[in-house]
Amino acid sequence: MILNYIWIALFLLAMVFGLGHWILTGDQQIFSVMFKALMDMSTTGFEIALGLAGVLTFWMGMMKVGEVSGAIQKVSNWIDPFFSKLFPEVPKGHPAIGSMMMNLSANMLGLGDAATPMGLKAMSELQELNPNKETASNAQIMFLVLNAAGLTLIPISVIMYRIKFHAQDPSDVFIPILITTFSATMAGLIAVSIKQRINLFNRTLFIGLLSMCAFIACIIWFFLSLEKSQMQVYSSLFASIVIFAIMTAFVLMALWKKIKVFEVFIEGAKEGFNTAVRIIPYLVAILCVIALFRSSGGFDFLMNGIIAVLEYSGLRTEFVPALPVALMKPLSGSGARGMMLELLAQPNYGPDSFAGRLSCIFQGSVDTTLYIVAVYFGSVGVKNSRYAVGCGLIADLVSVIVAITVAYLFFPV
Numbered sequence: 001m002i003l004n005y006i007w008i009a010l011f012l013l014a015m016v017f018g019l020g021h022w023i024l025t026g027d028q029q030i031f032s033v034m035f036k037a038l039m040d041m042s043t044t045g046f047e048i049a050l051g052l053a054g055v056l057t058f059w060m061g062m063m064k065v066g067e068v069s070g071a072i073q074k075v076s077n078w079i080d081p082f083f084s085k086l087f088p089e090v091p092k093g094h095p096a097i098g099s100m101m102m103n104l105s106a107n108m109l110g111l112g113d114a115a116t117p118m119g120l121k122a123m124s125e126l127q128e129l130n131p132n133k134e135t136a137s138n139a140q141i142m143f144l145v146l147n148a149a150g151l152t153l154i155p156i157s158v159i160m161y162r163i164k165f166h167a168q169d170p171s172d173v174f175i176p177i178l179i180t181t182f183s184a185t186m187a188g189l190i191a192v193s194i195k196q197r198i199n200l201f202n203r204t205l206f207i208g209l210l211s212m213c214a215f216i217a218c219i220i221w222f223f224l225s226l227e228k229s230q231m232q233v234y235s236s237l238f239a240s241i242v243i244f245a246i247m248t249a250f251v252l253m254a255l256w257k258k259i260k261v262f263e264v265f266i267e268g269a270k271e272g273f274n275t276a277v278r279i280i281p282y283l284v285a286i287l288c289v290i291a292l293f294r295s296s297g298g299f300d301f302l303m304n305g306i307i308a309v310l311e312y313s314g315l316r317t318e319f320v321p322a323l324p325v326a327l328m329k330p331l332s333g334s335g336a337r338g339m340m341l342e343l344l345a346q347p348n349y350g351p352d353s354f355a356g357r358l359s360c361i362f363q364g365s366v367d368t369t370l371y372i373v374a375v376y377f378g379s380v381g382v383k384n385s386r387y388a389v390g391c392g393l394i395a396d397l398v399s400v401i402v403a404i405t406v407a408y409l410f411f412p413v
Contacts, residue, residue: 006370006389007285010293017296030296037295038288045284053276057269059117062247063099064268065261069254072098082208086198087139089129096125100143102246107367108153119147120275120379127380135384136377142192144376144388149188149395150367152181153219158364165344167351173360175220176406180365182216183402188395195387275379282378286370290331302327318413319404321355325362326400330393333368358407366399 021030066072072095083097090096099122106115130137155177162170193200254261293299303324310317329336340359344351369392373385
């Protein structure tokens with residue numbers, strides 16, 4: 001429901017800003033610019049979905065092998081005590097638990113598109129348990145917010161972009177991103193738990209969350225103990241080894257159980273392709289209205305207003321050039337990435353500037369909330385997202401605040 005209101009608000013605001021720009025400046029080209037942005041993003045949205053179809057086809061096929069072989073069930077059994085408290089509506093041993101764990105693990109490893117098929121698979125399995133098919137269940141909302149918070153242990157893509165722009169130390173944002181993304185995840189988890197009245201002080205949940213905090217602390221300690229040149233190598237190698245180990249385990253377990261691996265893979269791959277087709281309308285709808293709002297000048301107006309307020313209040317403004325990345329990230333991942341790359345390419349800033357580093361922290365810390373809501377809920381036909389967007393945006397807000405704070409701590413100006 002709230003996504004419907006956001007879509008209408010962005011559309012109407014784009015029309016107002018476009019009309020206002022025309023009246024105030026006499027620029028008759030503004031509507032042509034907006035129309036071109038709309039058409040370009042329609043094509044881009046379809047191309048994204050088409051590109052995602054290949055990834056979905058492969059990973060849904062591999063997930064099917066893992067499901068039939070029993071590998072995902074073993075993952076479910078291992079994580080079940082913790083997840084049964086966090087997702088009380090999901091029966092113990094349900095396949096959705098394994099799929100959710102696989103998705104969250106892929107996100108932690110910074111695997112990007114590879115995590116999406118696992119997430120869509122989990123959402124589909126949760127939908128089977130949903131009594132009201134057009135309204136998001138509590139379990140679906142908890143999963144979606146955790147997914148949107150985007151806990152990332154290894155921000156491979158951000159480090160690669162910093163290498164491309166010749167940063168002196170491409171991996172120097174690694175620890176700030178880890179701290180920021182963990183804070184955002186905990187904020188999203190707490191927000192949903194309060195709404196669903198989940199007792200986080202339950203012994204199992206409390207021990208699980210403490211263990212997670214200890215695990216994150218160990219990762220921070222380990223990477224801080226490495227030479228800077230080793231950090232990038234270890235992070236990339238670890239992610240690659242884990243994902244190939246998972247795929248190999250799926251196939252070997254299927255062979256051990258004498259399952260026809262190829263036929264099972266094809267069966268799952270067909271599901272992946274069908275899912276990719278179903279999400280096209282939702283993906284195009286959300287991306288187009290964002291492009292319309294941005295091309296109308298609405299986003300620039302919002303940014304200028306924030307800058308004016310900061311300057312008037314006398315607060316520090318070194319972070320302002322990177323702020324567009326943070327504001328765009330919940331709306332569009334590609335838009336935020338483009339803004340980050342634009343900032344890294346500017347001679348006045350670059351990858352080793354405070355704003356350049358902060359933009360990388362913003363980019364690597366959370367996922368695209370509205371995009372995920374549109375794609376994940378759209379894939380199973382959920383129309384009423386209830387409080388999912390609100391809790392996701394709380395995680396985004398915490399991410400922005402923590403990112404700015406840790407940037408000042410790690411990169412003082």
